[in-house]
Amino acid sequence: MDLRVSDLTVARGGLPVLSGLSFVLEPGGALILRGPNGIGKTTLLRTIAGLQPPVAGRIEGAEDRVAYAAHADGLKPTLSVSENLTFWARVFGAGDIGSALDAFELGALAHRAAGSLSAGQKRRLGLARLLVTGRSVWVLDEPTVSLDTHAVGLFAEAVRAHLAWGGLALIATHIDLGLSEAGVLELAPFKTVLAPVSDDFDEAFL
Structure with missing residues (x-):
């Protein structure tokens, strides 16, 4: 469409x-x-x-x-990387987060709290959310x-x-x-x- x-x-x-x-x-x-x-x-x-x-x-x-990504990363700092992605996957009714972790090389950080990540790592996690939305635009x-x-x-x-x-x-x-x-x-x-x-x-x- x-x-x-x-x-x-x-x-x-x-x-x-x-x-x-x-x-x-x-x-x-x-x-x-x-x-x-x-x-x-x-x-x-x-x-x-x-x-x-x-x-x-x-x-x-x-x-x-539409999946919209702007200047804010939209992360919950007390949740881990995997927990953040799981949260958004559930919001959008998506399933496995493994491909999102792999695409942005976040596997080694999966259990780290989002609030402890560097600016670049937070950005990668914020963008990885796009892959669990199932949105086409x-x-x-x-x-x-x-x-x-x-x-x-x-x-x-x-x-x-x-x-x-x-x-x-x-x-x-x-x-x-x-x-x-x-x-x-x-x-x-x-x-x-x-x-x-x-x-x-x-x-x-x-």
Whole structure:
């Protein structure tokens, strides 16, 4: 099933930041969002993930299919690595966590409390949650933060495997993940230009 975004306008703090945005992402496809900081990448991803409503336009094919990963790792620090993954697997009705542990090389850390992990290890665990959700649409906001080069490679391989079975991925990132199958969407052309204040505005009210 496709993910379709049609003539979308999204807002941050009540002000539109991107408008007129349309794209189609087919099964097995990935799309990399590019643009300067502050342009609205996070706002767009949150809107597609259903965390905030769009100002205008349509999003089709995202309902109950999205796994969203943002800057917070979403971990319970007192639970072990395996307990964290088991918790999320149960939330989403998934089964075995072994493949998620293997994909991000977390097996040796399975019994460590999440709160005792390094920043990079926490990030790997946060991303491993994607593999136990069973969700086909991955919406990812700067997923490689805190990852070293090797871990970035593990993440890219996980994305490739996800796409290979027909999953979709929408990713905001500044780095090259080496995903030859991914398209690139530059957001600068969709930046909303706010109308200037009229000349007869009364500054006495400021």
